[in-house]
Amino acid sequence: MKILTVNNLTQTYKNKVAVNHINLSINKGDLVSFLGPNGAGKSTTMRMLTGLTKPASGKISLLGLHPGNRKYRHEIGITFQSSVLDGELTVKQNLKSRLGMYRNIDLNFVQHLIHKFNIKSIMNQKYKTLSGGQKRRVDITRSLINKPQVLFLDEPSTGLDIQTRRVIWNVLKDLRREYQLTIILTTHYLEETDHADYVYIMNKGSIIANDTVDNLKHKYAGYVLNVIVDNVKATKSLIGNENRVSVHGNKMKIVVTSMQAGLQIIDNIKTHIKDLEYHHGNMNDIFLALTGKDIK
Numbered sequence: 001m002k003i004l005t006v007n008n009l010t011q012t013y014k015n016k017v018a019v020n021h022i023n024l025s026i027n028k029g030d031l032v033s034f035l036g037p038n039g040a041g042k043s044t045t046m047r048m049l050t051g052l053t054k055p056a057s058g059k060i061s062l063l064g065l066h067p068g069n070r071k072y073r074h075e076i077g078i079t080f081q082s083s084v085l086d087g088e089l090t091v092k093q094n095l096k097s098r099l100g101m102y103r104n105i106d107l108n109f110v111q112h113l114i115h116k117f118n119i120k121s122i123m124n125q126k127y128k129t130l131s132g133g134q135k136r137r138v139d140i141t142r143s144l145i146n147k148p149q150v151l152f153l154d155e156p157s158t159g160l161d162i163q164t165r166r167v168i169w170n171v172l173k174d175l176r177r178e179y180q181l182t183i184i185l186t187t188h189y190l191e192e193t194d195h196a197d198y199v200y201i202m203n204k205g206s207i208i209a210n211d212t213v214d215n216l217k218h219k220y221a222g223y224v225l226n227v228i229v230d231n232v233k234a235t236k237s238l239i240g241n242e243n244r245v246s247v248h249g250n251k252m253k254i255v256v257t258s259m260q261a262g263l264q265i266i267d268n269i270k271t272h273i274k275d276l277e278y279h280h281g282n283m284n285d286i287f288l289a290l291t292g293k294d295i296k
């Protein structure tokens, strides 16, 4: 079932087009990732989808509701890069002030979140005294307090250690299973995008590709062959010019478009190979194939 549809969404700042006629179609319960370099238009898109800014043109519909609608705001939760919580208030006070904005809050669900994000022991601590990981767990708890249909996360993991990232993603995975929460995410972490059900790749305000991770990999990532060789020059002469090759010392990275082409290269250079690894390209390889540039 479709939960969010967007048609021809555009945003401009003076003469600059930040988001250029994008279309989205998002299924309920999916984890959807927006991937793109700095300035691609991801945050601008999120701001329009969450009703924080008005689009220059285009249409957004969440279960038939529009962002200007009060009901729309009740169906969404938002965690932005920089926190909006009050540092002088305790965690409890911050959560309480949020609760006051909603009618018909499910208090059992709030307790469930507090337990899941493991924040009970810091409820009476001032927000400003928390560690980065604790702050993020509180931020996300707060944005889920109204049990929203859709959770928007703008770069939720930036600056977090791997342990905190894992805790957050495990809880979100449970919530998706428990009540089909839809999550829309922007991230620079390629491994987070790898877990998405669907990916929109943005560049310069436009969506340049959108599909499941597997389909994107199949269409654009190609295969990557990493080898350690005994003689780089001799090995290079055995690899066709049409393949992308980069060399660091005696390590070579060879990107090919089909599995068969890589197997053929392995066969050609096998007498020089000391070690090898052969796998699908990742999101960065996809971005590279689409734009000729690394994602960062």
Ligand SMILES: Nc1ncnc2c1ncn2[C@@H]1O[C@H](COP(=O)(O)OP(=O)(O)OP(=O)(O)O)[C@@H](O)[C@H]1O
Pocket: 013, 016, 017, 018, 036, 037, 038, 039, 040, 041, 042, 043, 044, 045
């Ligand atoms: N308030 C604003 N006024 C003018 N230009 C803006 C404004 N907000 C964003 N832009 C411009 O719009 C473009 C898209 O910016 P946006 O923040 O949406 O990119 P992003 O993909 O989220 O980047 P990042 O990964 O760095 O957060 C950029 O060129 C940016 O400079």
